[in-house]
Structure formats: structure tokens, C-alpha cells
Amino acid sequence: xxxxxxxxxxxxxxxxxxxxxxxxxxxxxxxxxxxxxxxxxxxxxxxxxxxxxxxxxxxxxxxxxxxxxxxxxxxxxxxxxxxxxxxxxxxxxxxxxxxxxxxxxxxxxxxxxxxxxxxxxxxxxxxxxxxxxxxxxxxxxxxxxxxxxxxxxxxxxxxxxxxxxxxxxxxxxxxxxxxxxxxxxxxxxxxxxxx
Numbered sequence: 001x002x003x004x005x006x007x008x009x010x011x012x013x014x015x016x017x018x019x020x021x022x023x024x025x026x027x028x029x030x031x032x033x034x035x036x037x038x039x040x041x042x043x044x045x046x047x048x049x050x051x052x053x054x055x056x057x058x059x060x061x062x063x064x065x066x067x068x069x070x071x072x073x074x075x076x077x078x079x080x081x082x083x084x085x086x087x088x089x090x091x092x093x094x095x096x097x098x099x100x101x102x103x104x105x106x107x108x109x110x111x112x113x114x115x116x117x118x119x120x121x122x123x124x125x126x127x128x129x130x131x132x133x134x135x136x137x138x139x140x141x142x143x144x145x146x147x148x149x150x151x152x153x154x155x156x157x158x159x160x161x162x163x164x165x166x167x168x169x170x171x172x173x174x175x176x177x178x179x180x181x182x183x184x185x186x187x188x189x190x191x192x193x194x195x
Contacts, residue, residue, distance in 0.1 A: 011093035013079035019046030023074030023101050031070075031185070032107040033057070034098070036086055036116040036160060037077035048073045053161035057113075060174060064182035072105050074098065076117050086116045095120075102150065110146075110153055111181065114160030121155060124148070141177040143184050156181055 008014060021038040024047055033049075041051030049057050061068055076098055077090045098120075102110075112118040115136050122134070125146040139157050146155045158177040164170035 008078070008093075008097070011079075011090050013077070013081060013090060013093075016082070017079035018043045020078045021046055021048055021075060021080075022078065022097075023072055024048050025069055025072045027072065027104055029070060029072045029105060030108040031111065031181075032072040032074065032102065032105050032109070033111045033113060034117040034121070035073070035075045035113040037075055037084065037090070038080040039084060039162070040080065042075075043080035048075055049161070052165055056161040056165060056171070056174070060178045063175070064178050066182075072101075072107070074101055076120050091116060091120055106150055108153055109156065109181075109185065111156045111158060113158060114163065118157040121146070121157075125155070141173060141180060143180065154184070156184070 008020070014020070017038075019038075021042050023032075035049060035053075038048065039051050039053065041054075042048055048054075057073070058068055061071075077086065077094045078097055079090075081087065081090055110121065112121050118136050118139070125148050136157055136159060140159055142156070144155045144157075146153050156177065159170045159174055161174070164174050
């Protein structure tokens with residue numbers, strides 16, 4: 001838990017939050033997964049992706065030989081928003097925490113899970129292949145080279161696991177994207193070692 005995050009009162013979400021949800025996993029991982037916001041289970045336990053979406057993520061990790069502890073998993077927003085509705089002002093208020101976390105990790109690959117994280121990253125980086133902000137359905141499942149304040153990185157956008165649980169066709173897309181991630185990391189020799 002980040003001590004600065006645990007005292008944040010910037011947007012008011014803290015008033016209804018059970019827990020602030022900071023990232024989990026290897027703080028020095030070359031691969032960081034960024035989701036949207038904590039859901040009910042995450043708020044109760046104070047851990048990212050520990051509910052049904054997390055179970056799907058764990059299954060996908062296992063399929064490519066990764067352990068959750070080998071990567072970093074975090075969210076754009078640290079507190080559960082009302083009715084799980086994302087608002088840009090919450091993202092803006094939590095941005096410093098996410099940037100701080102990415103600065104500590106200094107990842108080489110960022111995987112965004114869902115529209116909120118993908119849009120956040122697109123708005124703050126340079127990606128010549130995309131130009132303007134694109135929808136997740138158009139860009140998911142591909143690797144892009146991006147330029148950030150931390151240097152060049154690879155970005156792989158994909159659907160959020162919760163969206164995939166609502167639409168089985170997206171589960172197949174996520175399986176395919178994880179295989180692309182695996183193949184890409186193996187080619188570069190950057191597959192995180194299980195811990």
C-alpha cells in the first residue's frame with residue numbers, strides 16, 4: 001500500500017471506499033497490467049483483480065506460464081467508484097499515483113485492460129501507428145511501440161476481463177491477446193520469470 005494513496009482525499013471516493021486499492025505483484029516487473037477501477041470484491045479486500053475478473057486473468061496467466069506475482073497489476077483509479085461508473089475526474093485525481101507506480105516499475109511492456117486504461121495511456125503517450133484515440137475493439141490484441149516520459153515501451157491493449165465475462169467472444173480475444181503477449185515477450189527475451 002502506498003502511504004500517500006492511503007491518505008488521499010482529492011476526489012471524495014475515499015468516503016465510501018472500504019480500502020484504497022494499490023497495485024500488486026512484482027514492483028520491478030517488466031510487464032505492468034493496468035485496469036480501470038476496483039470492483040466490489042477488490043474494494044473489500046484491498047487488492048486489484050481479486051474477484052471474477054481476477055480469476056479470468058489468473059487463468060490467462062497460467063495458460064502462458066506466468067504467475068501473477070511475476071507481473072505488476074494495478075488500476076487507473078484507486079477507490080471503487082459509485083455503481084462502478086468511471087468518471088474522468090476520478091482518473092485525473094489518481095493519475096499521480098499511477099504515474100508514481102509506473103515510475104517505480106519502469107516497465108518495458110504495458111498491457112491496458114479496458115477502455116479507461118487504454119484511453120488514459122493513449123492520451124499521455126505518442127503512438128505513431130494510431131494517431132488519434134481509438135476504441136479498444138479496434139486496437140486490442142496488437143502490440144504498439146509508444147513513447148512515454150519513461151522512454152520507449154510496448155503497449156498491448158485488450159478488453160477488460162469483466163467485459164469478456166459478459167461476452168464470451170471477448171474471452172477468445174483475450175486468449176489470443178495473451179498468446180500474442182507471450183510470443184512477443186519470448187521473442188524479445190523479456191518473459192518475466194515466475195517467482
